[in-house]
Amino acid sequence: MELESDAALVRQARDGEYRAFELLFERHRLLVYRFAYGMTNSRDDAEDVVQEAFVRAYQNLHRYRDEAKFTTWILRIVTNLCTDRARSGNRRTTLEQQEAARGLDWMTLGSPEDPVDNLEGDRRVDALKRALAALPPHHRSVIVLRDLEGREYPEIASVLNCTVGGAKLRVLRARRALRDRVAPFLEEASA
């Protein structure tokens, strides 16, 4: 039903009804934003990516294939945009921003209820965020899609434009790479 609704809205938008495209935006804005935030770890960057993705989607409605899901199509656009941003060096700036933010977060880690446990948990989360930001885009995207957003492998395969088996294999490799990256940050945090 939802697939048909999205397809109908796309057809209406393609015929010139801009309001139909606005409905698509309102329906999938949060999903796309969450994915973009997971890729960029910055609200401003995520908003720019989401806006750019929907602008490109509007300009290329004539290229949208009705048999594909609109979410799959828009998430693929976001993936390509985030990959381009990473190549252009914007990611370095994001890491610098993260370093500055981590310095502030360290002062606020822990809670009055169980400061030690919460501090340890926060440090692990902080280490994981840093490790996730350090992953290359093709690993980070599948971690966000599968482990953060809970997308199924067929949809992940559609976004990545690969087979389901290939999507599963990429997820496995990304998790292994994340585990290898988080260990040094955990040792640094416990030191």
Place this chain on the structure above:
Amino acid sequence: MKRKDDLLRLAFGELNDDAARAVETRSDDADRAEIEAFRRLRDDLHQLPPPPPDNLTAERLRAAILDRELKSRRPLNWGALIMGPAVLASLAFAVLVPRLRPQPEPRIVARSEVNLMEAQASAQPKFDEFRPLHSSLASGDRVQPRAAVPPPVHLAERPQAIASGVETRRHRGHHHRVRSEEPDRLPFDNQDLVTYNPPIWDGTEPSSSAMVAVHEPQTIAAPTSDVVKAEPGATGKTETVVIVSTKRDLETGAPAATEQEASSVLVGG
């Protein structure tokens, strides 16, 4: 490798019950430690904080789309922006420079004076100088053939056009011979000079700024009533005619010509 992949899938809960039981059965302590590490990683991922609220609105999107549409419909033609002024400047330069270049005034000399001009090239008078005509030409009598030709003169004013009845032609490098009853007679020779009484200028613009070219003998009609025989000194003003030669002045490149008093020139053949 498949065994390690199974450990990871088991840690993330992606194995069915039977496959999970089989992996746990054959796992050793190292495998269990790795399973535990991956399970902790999965829990940490689930504990990541949600993203902060976004500020995306439909209005922002609409403005962005409109801005993109406008930019895409009016592409900035850098080539035209750069080449356009350069092309215009080149055209302006090509048009204005020739006009700004001072045009030399035509020097009027007699045709037979070409050789004399070559000899006197270094002593050419300036354009603003005026030299009187030769006295023999100013007498009003018919010019004798092979008579002494006055030196080249320069006009202080534009020569006046000759009224109808006289055929005028401009010779600009055309080397055609004028038809004549005497084949050996060349155009603009002194033999062609005849007495001519031009009409009084009535104030209208001449039909052409012609210099008189006597190149075809013809009979001049009797002057009409509005034509007054101009006697030298009769009105206190002397009218001049210019006789153009086919030869060109070596200095200026203009057709060589000579200025004669109208009263002393007859057009005919």
